[in-house]
Amino acid sequence: MASIELKNFEASKKMKGLMGQYFTELMGPEAKEKKIAWCTSVGPAELLRALGFEVYFPENHGAMLGATRMATDLIPLANARGFSPDICSYLTSDIGSYLKGESPFNKMGLSGPPKADVLVFNTNQCRDVKDWFQFYARQWDVPCIGLHTPRSIGDVDENIVKFVAKQIEELVEPLEKIGGNKLDMDKLKEVINLSRKCTQLWKAVLETAANSPSPITFFDETIQMGPAVVLRGRQDAIDYYEILLAELKQRLADGVGAVEGENYRIYWEGMPIWGKLKNLALQFAELQTAVVASTYCNSWIFDTLDPDKPFEGMARAYSELYICRSDEPKEAYMERMIERYNIDGVLYHNAKTCPNNSNSRYDMPQRLNAKTDIPFVIIDGDLNDLRLYSEEQTRTNIEAFCEQLSQA
Amino acid sequence: MKYYCGIDIGASTAKLVIIDPAGKIVGKSLQRSGIDYAKTAAELLSSVCARESIDRALIVRSLATGYGRDNVPWSTGKMTEIACHGKGAYFHFQKRMTVIDIGAQDSKVIHLDDAGKRESFKMNRKCAAGTGAFIEEIANRLALDISELNALAESSDHDASLGSFCTVFAATEVLEKIRAGVKVGDIVREAFNSVVKRVVEMDRIDGMLVTTGGVVAHNPFLAKLLGESFNTEAHIPPDAQYTGAFGAALFAREQVNSKSPK
Ligand code: SF4
Numbered sequence: 001m002a003s004i005e006l007k008n009f010e011a012s013k014k015m016k017g018l019m020g021q022y023f024t025e026l027m028g029p030e031a032k033e034k035k036i037a038w039c040t041s042v043g044p045a046e047l048l049r050a051l052g053f054e055v056y057f058p059e060n061h062g063a064m065l066g067a068t069r070m071a072t073d074l075i076p077l078a079n080a081r082g083f084s085p086d087i088c089s090y091l092t093s094d095i096g097s098y099l100k101g102e103s104p105f106n107k108m109g110l111s112g113p114p115k116a117d118v119l120v121f122n123t124n125q126c127r128d129v130k131d132w133f134q135f136y137a138r139q140w141d142v143p144c145i146g147l148h149t150p151r152s153i154g155d156v157d158e159n160i161v162k163f164v165a166k167q168i169e170e171l172v173e174p175l176e177k178i179g180g181n182k183l184d185m186d187k188l189k190e191v192i193n194l195s196r197k198c199t200q201l202w203k204a205v206l207e208t209a210a211n212s213p214s215p216i217t218f219f220d221e222t223i224q225m226g227p228a229v230v231l232r233g234r235q236d237a238i239d240y241y242e243i244l245l246a247e248l249k250q251r252l253a254d255g256v257g258a259v260e261g262e263n264y265r266i267y268w269e270g271m272p273i274w275g276k277l278k279n280l281a282l283q284f285a286e287l288q289t290a291v292v293a294s295t296y297c298n299s300w301i302f303d304t305l306d307p308d309k310p311f312e313g314m315a316r317a318y319s320e321l322y323i324c325r326s327d328e329p330k331e332a333y334m335e336r337m338i339e340r341y342n343i344d345g346v347l348y349h350n351a352k353t354c355p356n357n358s359n360s361r362y363d364m365p366q367r368l369n370a371k372t373d374i375p376f377v378i379i380d381g382d383l384n385d386l387r388l389y390s391e392e393q394t395r396t397n398i399e400a401f402c403e404q405l406s407q408a
Numbered sequence: 409m410k411y412y413c414g415i416d417i418g419a420s421t422a423k424l425v426i427i428d429p430a431g432k433i434v435g436k437s438l439q440r441s442g443i444d445y446a447k448t449a450a451e452l453l454s455s456v457c458a459r460e461s462i463d464r465a466l467i468v469r470s471l472a473t474g475y476g477r478d479n480v481p482w483s484t485g486k487m488t489e490i491a492c493h494g495k496g497a498y499f500h501f502q503k504r505m506t507v508i509d510i511g512a513q514d515s516k517v518i519h520l521d522d523a524g525k526r527e528s529f530k531m532n533r534k535c536a537a538g539t540g541a542f543i544e545e546i547a548n549r550l551a552l553d554i555s556e557l558n559a560l561a562e563s564s565d566h567d568a569s570l571g572s573f574c575t576v577f578a579a580t581e582v583l584e585k586i587r588a589g590v591k592v593g594d595i596v597r598e599a600f601n602s603v604v605k606r607v608v609e610m611d612r613i614d615g616m617l618v619t620t621g622g623v624v625a626h627n628p629f630l631a632k633l634l635g636e637s638f639n640t641e642a643h644i645p646p647d648a649q650y651t652g653a654f655g656a657a658l659f660a661r662e663q664v665n666s667k668s669p670k
Contacts, residue, residue, distance in 0.1 A: 375528060392475060393514065393531055400490035404526045 004285050006278070007258055009220065011244040018240055019226050020108060026054050027110040035117045035179045038136070040129045041229050042299065042318055043122040044147065044168055046195050046310075049233040050188035051172075052181040056114055057230050058132070062090030064104045065097055066274025066384035074100060075385055088128035089353040089384035095135060118178045120171065121146035124324040126356040145174055149319050152326045156319050164315035189307040192314070195233040196305040201241035202228040203301045208248040209292040210341050212265070213257025215248045218291035219281035220258060222272045228300040259290040264405045265342055268294040269334070270349030271357045271383040276391075283395060287402045293341040295322050295334075296357070323356055327364055331371075334364075338372055344405050346376040347398070352388040375408075377401040411467045412664070414656025415452065416489065417445050417476025419513035420540070421622060424452040425653040426462060427661065431499060435460035436650055445476035453482070469660040473652050475513075487659055489652045490516055490529050496655030497618045498524040500645040504615030508607060508634065508642075509651070510623040512540040517611040530611045536575040538606025540623045545575055546599040549582045550592055558627040561600045564593035569601030578602060600630045608637045618643045620651035 025031065037053035039045050041060070048055045065071040071089065074096030079085050081099060083092050094113075097103050103112040119133035119142065130146060137144035147167045153160060172183050205224065208215050216224070224244060231237035251257075266284070268291050273280065284291055299321055306313030322330060337343070346368065348360035355361065365376040379397050382388040411434065415424045418441060426435040435456040442448050449472070457464050472483035473492040480486075489509070497507040498520055507518040515538050519527040536542045547554050570578040578599070585595050603623075617640050624631040625648040635642030645651055 369528075378530070396475075396488050396490070397531055400488040400529060403488060403491050404529070407525050 004260075004282055006219075006281055006285060007256075009224070009244065009247055011240070011247050012223070014243060015224065015226060015240060018231070018236055022231060023105060023108060023110060026056050026114050027105060027112070031114060036114045037175075037179075038116040038119040038133060040121045040125065040133075040146075042125055042321055042323075043120055044171065044314055044318070046191045046233050046305070046314060047168060047171065047175070047183075047188065048120060050191045051175050051179045051183055053118075053175075053179055054114075055230075056116070058094055058113065059090055060226070060230050061097070061103065061105075061113055062094050062384065063272075063274050065093040066090075067277065068104045069275040069386065070097070070102065070104060071275065071384040072386045074102070075387075085353075085385070085387075087353060088126065088132070089382055091128050091132040092353075093384050094132065098136075098139075115140055116142055118142060118175065119144040119146075120175075122149055122318060123147065124149035124151070124318050124321060126354070143174065143178060145171060147171070147318075149324060151324045153319060153324055154326050154328060156316060160319055161312055161315045164319050165311040168311050168314055185310070188310050191233040192305050192310050193307045194235060194238060196302065196307070198228060198232045198234075198237040198241065199300060199302045199305070201238060201245060203303075205241055205245055205248060206293070206297060206301075208245075208252060211252055212342065213255070213259065213262035214265070214290045214292040215251035215256060215258055217258045217281065217284070218268045218272075218294045218297060219277050219284075221294070221297040222274075222277060225297055225300060232300070257290065259285050259288060261288045262290045264289040264344045264402060266291045267334070267337060267341065267343045267346045268296070268349065269346055269359055271296055271351045271354055273349065273381045273389060274384055275386050276381075276389065276394075279391070280398075283398060287399065289402050289405075291347070293337050293343065295359075298337075299323060327362060330359060331364060331368060334368055335372060338368075338374055343374060344408070345401060346374060347401070348376060348378045350378055350380050352380065352382045353385055354383055357383075375401070375404060409466060411462060412657045412660040413453070413467045413470035414492070414653040414658070414660060415449055415470065415472050415474075415480055415483065416492065416650075416652035416656060417441050417449065417472065417474040417479065418489070418511055418652070419475050421512065421649070422448045422452060422474070422476065423650050423653040424449070424456055425647075425650050425657050426456055426460070426467065427654070427657045429661065431658060431661065433647065433650070433654065435462055436647065436653070438649065441476060445479035446481055449476070449480040449482070469664045471656040471660040471663070473656045485660065485663060487656060490518055490531070491526070492652045492655030492659065493620050494518045494520050494524070494526055494529075494655065495658050496651035496653075497620055497645055499654070499658055501616060501618060501643065505618050506611075506613035506615060507618045507620060508613075509621045510538070510540060510603070510607065510619065510630075511621050512544075512623075515539055515607055515610065517607075517613075519614055532606070532610055535573070537573050537578070538603050538610070540621070542575050542578070542603055543599060543623060543627070545579055546582060546596070549579050550586075550595060552592070552596075554626065557596050557600075558629050560593040561597040561627070562629045564591065564597040566591075566594035566597055567601065568594075568598050569605055570598050573606075600627070600633055603630060604634045604637050607634060613638050613640070616643060617641065618645060620645060620648050622649040625649035
């Protein structure tokens with residue numbers, strides 16, 4: 001079956017250029033004059049951009065360390081430094097990379113992650129991001145500030161929105177001091193507007209996968225999501241997704257599926273296994289099974305960003321995320337997705353070092369299966385630490401799961 | 409006469425079964441999987457054919473399963489060991505059942521409905537606890553041959569288990585027990601009980617309990633303990649170590665009969 005090839009997107013070349021340009025802005029010679037803010041992937045990037053910061057997202061670097069498989073060699077350095085192998089392997093990969101002075105950016109001719117002037121976190125996703133940022137704050141003696149969003153939220157009610165919105169507003173003053181710019185509300189509105197447009201386009205991209213055959217898979221999306229994560233709030237991200245969306249619409253018009261002979265449709269719950277994206281994409285393609293939807297890629301849709309209510313809109317958008325919700329809204333969301341994407345089976349990735357993105361631990365697969373009658377499989381692995389991944393067990397689990405779907 | 413062949417290349421042992429159209433085993437053999445799966449498969453096939461005087465040309469379809477399922481050049485198809493253990497076990501009992509296969513490197517729990525259709529399955533996490541590798545390690549520590557374990561465990565009425573999840577920690581516990589002068593039979597029984605516990609915590613069971621694989625084939629007492637833990641009787645099909653290979657042969661037969669080769 002070695003003849004199977006994955007289908008590339010024309011647009012991808014543009015994306016490479018775009019991401020390369022962004023990295024150069026942050027790490028190239030021109031970056032010297034700029035104020036750099038580190039930001040968590042679902043942190044208040046719009047505010048930072050409006051204040052004139054160049055925004056760097058270390059989780060993106062974490063994913064790159066995973067995808068290049070550098071992570072597995074670097075994590076032990078952070079472990080030896082005192083960061084346990086049981087905690088976030090983005091954190092341990094990234095700190096390992098810092099300790100060793102090696103990064104995938106080096107291959108692009110860049111020196112490595114930029115030194116921060118300020119690190120801004122949001123605990124909506126986990127506590128690890130704050131611990132991670134504080135390490136660098138101590139290293140560089142720079143401020144680390146952020147939002148303490150509640151977790152396991154049921155309804156995102158007004159109290160929560162007010163609580164988080166107030167915290168965002170309180171970031172303004174220290175950030176103005178650090179960055180040297182006063183916040184211009186019109187600029188903030190403009191950035192929020194661009195950010196919302198970007199995430200709406202990203203949503204449209206993801207929704208093309210509701211068609212059978214799907215023109216795009218989860219594995220493509222994990223790469224294509226780059227601009228939605230790191231460039232939201234900028235026009236170039238919007239321009240990119242317009243191009244990608246047009247290509248997807250063309251595939252739909254031509255009846256071109258990402259997986260040849262798509263037979264089954266899978267929902268991927270949990271994080272990607274970055275170092276194994278290609279192997280997994282190929283295995284699913286061989287099994288004529290398309291992974292068409294995921295919690296992960298859908299996490300960068302921020303419908304409620306609102307230029308007219310900048311702080312509340314951001315607070316709501318960043319507190320409504322799947323990752324910081326309790327199991328009831330998570331389950332309701334999954335049910336909607338299963339229906340909308342016409343899912344035959346759900347794969348839960350139980351990522352050892354990220355309990356926050358692993359939803360198979362509190363009986364949810366069993367509950368959802370009882371409600372929807374859609375079968376599931378759980379695979380044990382990790383986002384970055386391939387020491388926690390068994391290629392053979394995963395391969396067999398996936399193959400056996402597709403066999404099971406074929407009996408239905 | 410037409411024949412069908414199933415070969416299960418497991419993590420430690422490769423098993424081959426040839427069946428007739430009625431599903432009766434007419435030849436079988438096993439050997440260590442070794443480091444060259446294709447060679448092992450070829451050796452098994454020729455030895456069984458020679459021993460049972462089966463003309464290879466009469467084997468109309470062969471199906472491979474197990475870790476080495478992609479490494480059998482002459483097989484005409486492959487299925488996972490999950491499918492094959494389910495198929496092989498169901499053949500003997502034809503009821504709603506839960507199949508528990510305890511292999512050398514992993515354990516599997518497979519739920520089948522009344523018609524033998526799979527409802528769900530689970531493989532153990534990547535860890536030796538609850539597998540044959542654990543028992544081998546303990547035998548090693550006690551300087552025993554694997555074949556002595558069943559009788560030793562059965563001779564004990566000491567119903568404790570080793571406490572640790574981890575094979576290395578459990579081996580340390582064994583050392584402590586040796587030092588404390590605990591009887592060898594009691595230690596082996598404790599080791600059996602810990603395998604049982606690791607399996608019991610994997611999943612629930614529905615319907616009849618059927619256990620397969622080399623570990624229970626050689627240690628029926630372990631299957632008995634497993635049944636007791638689930639408050640039921642654990643059934644062991646004939647040739648339990650060959651269940652995966654047998655299931656593969658049954659799939660081969662089915663695929664020929666349905667004329668829809670995969
Ligand atoms: S959500 Fe998980 S992967 Fe992301 S930073 Fe937190 S612990 Fe790491």
